[in-house]
Amino acid sequence: MTNNPPDKKEIQREYMKQYHIKNKEILSAKAKIYRENNKELIAEQMKRYTEKNKEILKQKRKEKYEKNRDAILLKEKERRAKIDKNKLSEYGKQYRKNNKESISIKRKQFREANKPRLAETNKEWRDSNHEYLLKKNKEYYDANRESLVKRSLAYLKTPMGKIVAARHHHKRHTQMKESECSLTVEQWNKIITLQENRCTICKKPFTKRNPATKDHIIPLSKGGGFTFENIQAVHSLCNNKKRNKIDPTNIVSWLQ
Ligand SMILES: [Zn+2]
Numbered sequence: 001m002t003n004n005p006p007d008k009k010e011i012q013r014e015y016m017k018q019y020h021i022k023n024k025e026i027l028s029a030k031a032k033i034y035r036e037n038n039k040e041l042i043a044e045q046m047k048r049y050t051e052k053n054k055e056i057l058k059q060k061r062k063e064k065y066e067k068n069r070d071a072i073l074l075k076e077k078e079r080r081a082k083i084d085k086n087k088l089s090e091y092g093k094q095y096r097k098n099n100k101e102s103i104s105i106k107r108k109q110f111r112e113a114n115k116p117r118l119a120e121t122n123k124e125w126r127d128s129n130h131e132y133l134l135k136k137n138k139e140y141y142d143a144n145r146e147s148l149v150k151r152s153l154a155y156l157k158t159p160m161g162k163i164v165a166a167r168h169h170h171k172r173h174t175q176m177k178e179s180e181c182s183l184t185v186e187q188w189n190k191i192i193t194l195q196e197n198r199c200t201i202c203k204k205p206f207t208k209r210n211p212a213t214k215d216h217i218i219p220l221s222k223g224g225g226f227t228f229e230n231i232q233a234v235h236s237l238c239n240n241k242k243r244n245k246i247d248p249t250n251i252v253s254w255l256q
Contacts, residue, residue, distance in 0.1 A: 171221075175221060181226045181227070182228070183214075195232070202235065206233070213236040214233065215233070
């Protein structure tokens with residue numbers, strides 16, 4: 001171990017330290033007065049400093065938060081518990097109202113930054129709430145049926161909608177031409193009779209209001225033909241919900 005005599009700087013530093021300890025009160029009072037008299041200047045300096053050290057400060061805040069996460073969250077919870085709930089919700093409401101734009105920008109940034117994670121949680125949620133979602137969708141559709149139909153019809157009249165419709169029509173037309181197409185009227189009537197006039201999806205009977213429509217068991221898009229073997233009778237609403245999934249359990253028992 002070396003034992004050099006303390007250099008000049010070190011002596012000076014030690015002196016200042018002792019000076020500060022001895023005159024703590026006077027110094028802090030002085031600093032307070034200085035701050036009061038130079039508010040604008042200090043604010044300006046602070047602003048410049050934070051602007052200049054943005055990234056470093058951000059990193060430091062993040063580190064501090066991560067290190068003290070539990071304590072910070074607990075403190076925040078305690079703070080919130082003390083505040084009147086109504087007042088808080090009123091405050092939040094007001095804040096959201098006044099900061100609509102910045103909130104929406106921040107949300108968008110958050111979504112962008114957490115895309116894969118959010119997609120994963122969303123998917124998990126949808127999978128575990130499948131029944132609930134079906135019910136909600138149906139309720140929404142039933143309640144807004146007219147406006148929804150109106151909206152899709154209006155969309156089909158727009159330039160983009162026309163392109164989409166033409167593409168769909170063309171695709172379906174080509175698929176029809178390429179797949180087997182042999183279902184006769186008699187066969188179609190036979191299918192309905194074999195199904196005892198019931199929809200294979202919801203098992204409810206066909207009515208005048210909700211008649212039988214032809215549905216490809218293996219979808220046209222996946223090579224299924226318009227044939228006696230591959231057509232089942234379903235309600236059009238049930239059909240819309242089925243979309244393009246091949247469900248082998250749905251390849252109906254009446255075929256056997
Ligand atoms: Zn049905």
